[in-house]
Every structure is written in C-alpha cells, then in structure tokens.
C-alpha cells in the first residue's frame with residue numbers, strides 16, 4: 216500500500232525550543248486527516264516543513280513512495296503539495312484571478328516576441344474553477360482587499376485546486392469564517408476528497424474535524440501523542456489527548 | 466455581468482463615480498490647473514519652447530523617479546539614487562576626459578565612459594540588493610550607506626570640481642532636437658541647418674528634443690515591464706504581501722536584488738545623461754535632495770510607501786508637476802525657494818489623499 220505522503224521523525228527546533236519533535240504520520244489519496252493540538256503544539260510548524268516554508272532539522276519526507284527534499288515552497292508546489300495557511304497569504308493589492316495565478320502567471324506573445332500577461336485567459340480559467348467549486352464572487356477583477364473572509368478563503372482554496380493539488384494542507388480553514396461560510400468550506404473539503412485529493416486539515420473546532428476527517432493525529436508540545444480512526448473515538452477522548460490525559464484525570 | 470463593474474465601485478467607500486475619478490487622478494487635474502494659472506501669470510510659460518524645456522530639464526528626475534517607483538512598489542526605498550547619479554556622471558566624464566586626452570575617437574571615449582559608469586552602478590545596486598535580502602538590512606539603511614560611498618568616491622575622483630575637457634558632440638546629442646525648421650528656408654533633422662549663425666539662430670524653431678525621445682523610450686519600456694509582465698506582477702505582489710509572494714513560489718530575494726540593480730542602473734543612466742546634457746561631469750551636492758524629490762514625485766503619483774501600489778504614469782505626472790511648479794513660479798517672478806514649500810504641501814496632500822481612499826488605486 217503506497218501512501219500519498221509519509222513523513223518520518225520530522226523535527227524542527229527554533230533555538231532551544233523543539234517546536235516539532237520526531238513526528239511521523241502518513242496520508243492516502245482521498246483521505247482526510249485532522250491534525251489536532253492546543254495552541255503552540257507545533258501543528259503549523261509541522262505542516263510548514265511539508266510545504267517548504269521550514270526545512271526540517273531531522274527526518275524524512277516521502278511523496279508517492281519516493282523520498283523528497285522539500286527545500287522551498289516552489290518545490291512543494293511543483294510536486295502537487297498545496298497549502299492554505301492560517302493567515303491565507305493572498306496579495307491583497309492584487310485581484311482575484313491574479314492571486315489564483317500568482318507565481319504561475321499565464322503569458323501570451325504579442326508582436327511574436329514580447330511576453331505579456333494573458334489577463335483574459337487567467338480570468339476565464341479562474342472563473343471556471345470557481346464555478347466548478349460553486350463559489351460565488353461578484354467580480355474576479357476585485358482586489359482581495361474588498362472581499363469577505365469567506366470569499367478570500369474560497370479564492371485560496373480555488374488556487375490550490377486549479378493547480379492540481381495532490382495533497383492539500385489546510386491550516387485552520389474555518390477559523391475566521393461565519394457559520395454559513397464554515398459549512399461551505401467543509402462541503403468543499405468533502406468534494407475534494409471525493410476527487411481523490413489527500414487533505415490534512417488543522418482545526419480547533421472539533422465539530423468541523425469530526426464532520427470531515429477519516430483519521431485524527433493529535434499533537435502536544437511538539438510531539439505526536441495519539442492517532443485515532445474517526446469511527447473509533449469520540450470528542451471527549453480527543454480532548455483528553457489534546458490537553459494531556461493527566462490533567463483530565465485530576 | 467454589467468453589475469460587476471458597479472459592485473467594484475460600490476465596495477470601495479465612495480458613493481460618487483465622479484468624485485472617485487477626481488480623487489484618483491487629482492495630481493493630473495492639479496497639474497492642468499497649474500498650467501492654466503501659470504499661462505496667465507508666467508511670461509512665456511505657455512509656449513512650445515518652454516514645454517520642451519520643462520521636459521528636457523526633467524529627464525534626470527524622470528529616470529530617478531522611475532527607479533524609485535519600482536523600489537517603492539516593493540515596499541522599500543532607495544536613498545542612493547541621487548548620489549549614484551553623481552557618481553555615474555563623474556565617473557563616465559573622467560573616463561571620457563582621460564581617453565579624449567590621449568586622442569581616442571570621441572565616439573569610443575564616450576561609449577566606454579558611459580558603459581563603465583553603468584556597470585559600476587549595476588554592481589552598486591547588486592551590493593545593496595544583497596545586503597537588503599541576504600543580510601536583512603532595511604533598504605533605507607543599505608541604500609543610505611551605498612549613497613554615502615558613491616558620493617565619497619565621486620568627490621574624491623572629481624576633487625569637488627566639475628569634470629571638464631570632455632570629447633566634443635556630447636551636448637550636441639544631449640541638447641539636440643529631432644527637427645529644426647528655419648521658417649521658409651530650411652528644415653533638417655538632428656543637426657541645425659548649415660550656415661545659420663548669430664541672429665538667424667533665434668528664428669530657428671526646434672521641435673522634439675532628443676532627450677524627449679530618449680526618455681519616452683525608457684519610460685515606455687519600464688511602463689511595459691511593470692504593467693504587462695510577470696516581473697511587474699511579482700513586484701506588486703511582493704509589495705502587497707511578501708509572505709504571499711514567497712508562498713506562491715516567487716523567488717523574492719532574487720526579485721528584490723534585480724529591483725535594486727534596476728534602480729541603480731537607472732540612476733546611472735541619469736548620470737550619463739547629465740554628462741550629455743551639460744557637457745561636464747557633475748558630482749551630486751549634499752543639499753540637492755534628488756532622492757527626496759524622486760520619492761515625493763512617486764508618492765504624489767499615487768504610490769504608497771507601504772508598498773503594493775504605484776504606477777510609472779503616476780510618477781511621471783508627479784515629476785512634471787514639480788517641474789511645472791518650479792518653472793511656473795520662476796517665470797511668474799516668484800522666489801525659487803518657494804518651490805520647496807509648494808512641493809512639501811503637495812506631498813502632504815498626496816499622503817492624506819492616499820490614506821483617505823485606500824481602495825481607490
């Protein structure tokens with residue numbers, strides 16, 4: 216059985232602090248894994264090693280069975296690992312389709328030799344992917360700055376999908392959203408899962424995680440403290456893992 | 466689909482389209498009003514010769530402002546452009562002078578002097594860019610240091626005097642015109658019609674300065690880069706959100722280094738042009754504040770010092786606005802020192818307008 220992604224003993228230190236300590240986990244195609252843990256548990260740091268933002272101090276990453284060195288965000292993107300960060304990372308001064316194509320702009324030639332941005336193409340393609348995900352945004356020429364939190368999230372998701380994500384990592388995708396928009400994002404997660412995309416979702420909202428995840432990985436103080444199939448656990452057990460069982464007993 | 470455009474306007478905080486059009490292009494409107502006023506108050510202000518003169522004298526400022534536009538859009542600032550221009554002017558002139566003294570062909574001395582000065586400026590920009598990206602030195606510190614070094618070298622080389630005894634033809638090119646018309650008698654291109662002297666020179670009509678053609682070509686290329694290319698798009702993205710740019714896979718360090726190289730190169734180009742225009746090599750005096758005027762022009766042209774915003778056309782309007790004020794006040798008989806006050810006031814207005822309408826541009 217080949218995993219889409221497998222990480223072994225990933226470790227990241229910031230000075231004296233061990234933010235992530237020998238964490239191993241894996242994920243299959245079309246699987247949704249919830250990554251849980253308290254504030255500062257090391258979730259974001261773990262996924263940033265997978266998406267090329269941080270370089271691991273120790274450990275290995277395997278993608279589709281092959282070991283990969285992910286030393287830049289470009290590298291991660293090029294093999295199909297797309298990430299939605301906690302702080303979204305859209306350029307607010309650019310419009311919707313420019314953000315979807317950011318860093319991978321489509322060019323066309325004018326006068327046979329001058330490369331210029333192909334705005335029409337990028338606009339059209341962006342519209343298509345938004346339509347496919349049933350996302351409504353009044354105009355793709357609007358700057359991100361004027362969009363709502365949910366619309367921004369939707370743009371960020373569309374960008375990952377457009378670029379053919381094999382693995383989608385979502386760091387608190389519903390944190391800043393209204394109830395209706397949260398629901399929409401969760402529906403999107405399920406839709407993507409059904410298309411065979413592997414998804415790692417970080418969230419503090421247990422309800423969200425339980426409604427979409429197949430499996431849970433729980434971290435505490437940089438270490439992995441548990442792994443459960445969603446069908447074989449319940450929110451109470453998960454909470455006790457997150458905060459530390461000793462505390463619950465007391 | 467029609468509603469989309471309206472929505473785009475509605476979501477900005479401004480109810481009236483006319484108002485937002487005015488606010489967005491206030492510098493242009495203000496420029497037109499000034500031209501109107503100076504046409505009445507200034508002697509010989511509203512004349513082709515004077516307008517050509519304004520553009521001709523703005524050439525170096527336009528290059529510096531264009532350089533600063535790129536840097537400011539990325540959220541940085543380049544305080545070295547004025548001194549880099551001085552270094553380039555002195556260095557190119559010194560090389561031309563030395564080569565000319567030992568009888569090299571003028572064309573060769575001029576080309577080699579210009580090219581070496583530009584290469585030195587490119588290297589200076591490369592060093593600034595590396596300091597800013599690899600060593601995380603804030604751009605204003607790195608470029609302040611680089612400006613100081615450039616200024617020092619220029620002063621040592623020139624010993625504080627203009628560099629003279631340069632090859633011939635420099636000012637013929639730098640101050641020449643595309644078309645000369647001697648009414649009723651002759652028309653010629655690039656050179657004055659033969660045999661015209663003394664009083665007749667006053668009647669000669671000169672159209673389209675060479676400097677105008679030069680600056681239009683340079684600005685057009687820069688406009689194109691910023692507006693239509695991937696490089697331009699990434700420049701805006703870096704200024705809008707450095708983090709977003711990095712995560713989108715843009716090599717932001719490399720990009721920023723190129724930006725500072727470009728900025729230094731354009732400043733160098735301004736220095737070389739300055740030699741063509743004056744026929745001598747001029748170091749930059751500490752009181753001349755070229756970089757501050759360039760930054761002011763860019764901000765007046767709608768850029769934000771926080772980055773992510775700015776246009777070449779805007780900066781051009783900013784430069785012309787300042788030049789027209791200078792020229793117009795002078796022709797209206799006002800003490801030239803008032804221009805500092807005028808520029809200061811407009812700069813403050815620009816910043817207030819930028820802060821009040823963040824979504825306009």
Ligand SMILES: Nc1ncnc2c1ncn2[C@@H]1O[C@H](COP(=O)(O)OP(=O)(O)OP(=O)(O)O)[C@@H](O)[C@H]1O
Pocket residue numbers: 229232234252253254255256257258259260261301
């Ligand atoms: N760039 C950094 N430099 C230094 N320390 C860092 C850095 N990034 C994270 N840390 C530290 O590493 C630890 C883990 O942080 P991380 O952001 O991974 O937590 P998290 O589980 O994502 O928390 P949250 O739920 O609040 O987002 C924290 O103690 C944090 O302060």
Ligand SMILES: [Mg+2]
Pocket residue numbers: 258259260301386
């Ligand atoms: Mg986090």
